[in-house]
Amino acid sequence: MTVTETLKRWWHQLGSPRWFYEISGPWQTGFAVLALLLLAIGTVWGLAIAPMDYQQGNSFRIIYVHVPTAIVSQTVYMLMGAAGLVLLVWRMKLADMVLAAAVPFGMSMTALALFTGAVWGKPTWGAWWVWDARTTSMLVLLFLYFGLYALRQAIPRNEAAGRACAVLALVGTVNIPIIKYSVDWWLTLHQPATFKLTEAPSMPPEMWLPLLLNVLGIYCFFAANLIGRLKLTILERESGTRWVRELIAGRSP
Amino acid sequence: MSELRLEVTGLGCVREGRRLFQDLNLTLTPGACVALTGPNGSGKSTLLRCIAGLYPDYEGTVEAAELSYLGHRPGVSPGLPVLENLRWYAALTGSRVPVTALITRLEIVGLAGYEDVLCARLSAGQQRRVALARLGLDTSPLWLLDEPFTALDTNGQALVRQLIAGHRAQGGSVLCATHQDLGVADAGVLDLGASG
């Protein structure tokens, strides 16, 4: 009884941009600091200290950028799919804002993953680009991000644009399992997973620990970035309401 | 819902950063007719679309019975013959009306003999008449009309009044945005006041 009540209250609060604005400040700083720490340690460790690969040599170090960006770009899309669902079903304002705020980050991470993949592919595979299932589905992801961006630009009214993007984001989530499992379902030039949920990674710890740090770091970076953008969006969209006006008046008396 | 056709409480709407209306309350009982007035841009069409469920970004609550909506866009396919337009609408709403009944309705709105004419070949007013023929085809108790007099000649305007009267006699309710006098004696008025 009380649990459901607390849950309900919490859900209701989440729907309130004001509440979010007010509680999220410390979180943003926290995530930002964590991100900085993790990324700094992970990157230095990965690029300078970790051993090189017996086959690839030093070009293997691209992994420390490639894998975190590739993973986070999919997570961001999943998050947008979830936000889309919440928006369509519960009409929660915050979900719309998440949907809008996450696109640039996801888009740049996808682009970065593609770019690092291409840079890595040249020495390893012998080609910048091949049309295999993993690379292609990743390119499709980039275009889905483009589509979300363009659709929002094309629709003048924020609310309508948000819902249209929600539909597109939901439709696009089918691409995520394809990205993930393409290396298992089809013969791809891209390697199969090194890290699996059920088995130990086919990589020694001194190689995967910095990678883990970078992955965690980029998630923190995303969280900080998302909260920052959300706060801006909230101020912009709610600029007509009293609390925002009071907030601005209070800041610059 | 057999009691109230429409119950609007605390309705408000902001468009383009301008507040159109606020804290609007309206209930329509069976047989009620309310004229929705206000200058250009005051939000009449928006209000009707909120009620019809075509514009979801409003504050407050709307509870409406099954409704028929006649908007600025008449909902008449220019590429279809007049009769086919009605026929499709009948099937859409699930009402099993025989073709002869459809033809009768066309006669009522002054389009006898036009059954097989493409709607694209009709004048502006005649197209609106096709849309009028649709009203009352299904049994929705609530009508939302947005400037139903548009493009109609005097005869056509009388027809609209007649249709409204008939609908009310059967217990239906009407909410009608208009710039003209509605010409219905006992109609209520909801005025949206000054623009902006």
Added chain:
Amino acid sequence: MSELRLEVTGLGCVREGRRLFQDLNLTLTPGACVALTGPNGSGKSTLLRCIAGLYPDYEGTVEAAELSYLGHRPGVSPGLPVLENLRWYAALTGSRVPVTALITRLEIVGLAGYEDVLCARLSAGQQRRVALARLGLDTSPLWLLDEPFTALDTNGQALVRQLIAGHRAQGGSVLCATHQDLGVADAGVLDLGASG
């Protein structure tokens, strides 16, 4: 042509195998105003388009002075701000009107402060008002208006009457299709009679 604004002789038109009108004669002298009436589908719009040169398949002859035409489609680009719409029209007609004059015209039609609003964001009546602002921007002596009262509130309808009066005072002539009373005292009437 300084004498006559419009001279129509023996005008006839058949559309879709139905004769709309026949042997129509009409002359407009400076300052004349004629209301064009008739039920839906009687051919009012067609007649105006014949005169404007937008519908060439008629019998008889039409001689018209330089004219401005306001049709069912308002000629307002939704993607442009209000002021830019006027500005483009001014350039189109070669009239060198300063921007302040354009803003004055917007004030006249009740759109003061809307200069930079996209026309897509205006209500139906407001868009018609932009079209009204266009009238009289150029110096054409003959106005052809097709149902200018469409979508306008009472205030807007008075505005149309005022614009017509102003135009006539300057020696202009007006031919205006309408279903409502034109509300102009000394207007002539050209009735296209029964539909079909």
Added chain:
Amino acid sequence: MSLFSAQLRREWLLLIQHSEEVLNPLLFLFLAISLFALATGGGPDVLRDYAPAIIWVLVLLANLMSLEGLFRRDYEDGTLELLVLKAEPAFLALLAKVLVHWTFSGLAMTLLAPLAALILYLPVSALPMLILGLVVGTPALSLIGAVGAALTVGLKRGGALLALLVLPLYVPVLIFGAGAVLEQMAGIETLAQIYWLGVITMASLTLAPFAVLAALRVSLEQ
């Protein structure tokens, strides 16, 4: 008349009214294929290897072009509002619309495929696989495309945005469709790609109507 059949009847009547539209995607396909044959000036060997890719890409594009009109007309004359507001259940009416669209784009293009194959010197032995792929795969194009069309119907000149939204989602159909023919040409006997096409079509058949409905609701709000 039931909703589904009434909608079919309506679409059919509208189509014969605009009968040029039936021919147009086909003509486009045929013209564009000829353009390729012209631009390369290539002999049979060059063209043959490329034929499956050219045909499938152009089928995608022709489909895309015809999609723009799928809801536009109904949107402009206001019947789309009626459909979304009143149809019980709306998704059935939408399915009927898409079905008619497919008949006059995907299916019609399938019937045209032998001609396309002829122009591009596709070996006769690969033709059955081309046709099979088209029959199984093109419904997915119409269904997925309908979602894009519904999202962009309220926008002026939505055409190119539609392309941006829809083409990425068409990619798997293209890969399996062209892949099946290429495999056949290379002498590999397998239906795997056709099955995958079937999966895509079935999945979009189940999900697309609801996505279309949601998208239409949004487009009508504007």
Added chain:
Amino acid sequence: MSLFSAQLRREWLLLIQHSEEVLNPLLFLFLAISLFALATGGGPDVLRDYAPAIIWVLVLLANLMSLEGLFRRDYEDGTLELLVLKAEPAFLALLAKVLVHWTFSGLAMTLLAPLAALILYLPVSALPMLILGLVVGTPALSLIGAVGAALTVGLKRGGALLALLVLPLYVPVLIFGAGAVLEQMAGIETLAQIYWLGVITMASLTLAPFAVLAALRVSLEQ
């Protein structure tokens, strides 16, 4: 303001209003090129020979897609009537419209050509000829296309009919454009094809505006 510059200003304002449209033909081109590379799964050898044809055909098609909107909006809101009735001289206003269209289709696609060439493994040595051909040839596409767009603007879903009308007229541009690049790749040094492209462009520049005006008049009569 003079008519020409006023029209330029108007088109420009409308474009920034719909800024996605500037990107869209380009995205289409890029997407379609990727589709080709994808569908063939081919290595450098295969793609290279086909690159000029693919690029030119897709430039044609992208152009075609963007053409549909050239007059549609103006037609629907009634400003086209005003333009035809009142502009003095109307052909200048129309030229301004086409000029803006070309800038954001033909010219923009020319700037994108190096990327397209990269994806399709076109040799760098052939790139200058590709670009030269595009610069000289694409204005003709916009001009000829405008005639088709004017003829079909009154028709709903005129898109595919437009393709039918316009594509055959595009053929010479395609042949000379792709031909120039192929010759360059084959090591033949000649500008003959480019000159022919220039002839086509100049001829359409002189004649098209009047044809467009006449076509618009017909479309408005409906």
Added chain:
Amino acid sequence: MNPKRRTRLTVVLFLLAGAGVSVTLVLLALNENINMFYPPEAVVGGEAPVGTQIRAGGMVLEGSVDRDSESLDVSFVLTDYVGAEFPVRYSGILPDLFREGQGIIVQGELNGEGVFRASQVLAKHDENYMPPELAEMSAGHQKKPNPLNYDR
């Protein structure tokens, strides 16, 4: 049944049917092999077409790599370690990972004599990463990794 409920039932049945057919098709599809390339066995056995663009793959046979000292020409043999092997000729820069025992995919044409003329040579990396020392330690007794998985 009231219309609302009937609608809901239609929707549910529709969804169920769609899901069922989809799953069946997935199962059918996964049963078929869909690798668009020819293993050495197929090349040798004459299953691969001659004179058209194809992909083939295999492991680089130890000791078979022969680089021309004046140009970028190189030839090597691809094998599946169970008896089938075919020669490849290539002219161009090889990927860093190209070495003996490595899984390789070649794109090009097979000529009449059974020689593969490659226009592109791609190296496939597997999912295993390790430092050189570790690799040396385990080299002796480890089975050759088979990143191409063409026997799957």
